[in-house]
Amino acid sequence: NPAAGPMIVHCNDGGGRSGVYLAIDANLELAEEEDCFDVFGFLKKLRQSRKGLIENEEQYKFVYDTLEEHVVCGVSWFPVSELSQRLKQKSQRDPVTKLNEYQKEYQQICKQTPRFT
Known part of the structure; x- marks a missing residue:
């Protein structure tokens, strides 16, 4: 504030x-x-x-x-009060990609490479 x-x-x-x-x-x-x-x-x-x-x-x-x-x-953050709603949304599959939001997010995470190894 x-x-x-x-x-x-x-x-x-x-x-x-x-x-x-x-x-x-x-x-x-x-x-x-x-x-x-x-x-x-x-x-x-x-x-x-x-x-x-x-x-x-x-x-x-x-x-x-x-x-x-x-x-x-x-x-990727959201209010705690929206958790139940977000979980339902993330479970729905995209009609084009056939992936749900969990899968899309996980693929995005996997694309990130460690910078300092």
């Missing part, structure tokens, strides 16, 4: 993982509002306030990988 004040994000050293979280969160919000991402621009602006946020290339790449996964997989 923005009216409650600013969110505080802090990891063990206060830089790397906090920066990753902030970059992902800000870019997901930007995508919702303007249908675009600006990881470089956001991090550049963020580092004007605090040096060392996102400490290495691996963390920087993780931000992009996470945003890509969001684009490919989409939003």
Whole structure:
């Protein structure tokens, strides 16, 4: 709730993982509002306030990988109150593909490859 004040994000050293979280969160919000991402621009602006946020290339790449996964997989959350309704919907087969939503989602998950192995 923005009216409650600013969110505080802090990891063990206060830089790397906090920066990753902030970059992902800000870019997901930007995508919702303007249908675009600006990881470089956001991090550049963020580092004007605090040096060392996102400490290495691996963390920087993780931000992009996470945003890509969001684009490919989409939003999958829903309110708990809708669980029964969603379960029924997910069980129905698509007349064209002959797959239900569980099968489609599982296929999508299987397409995702681990980035850091």
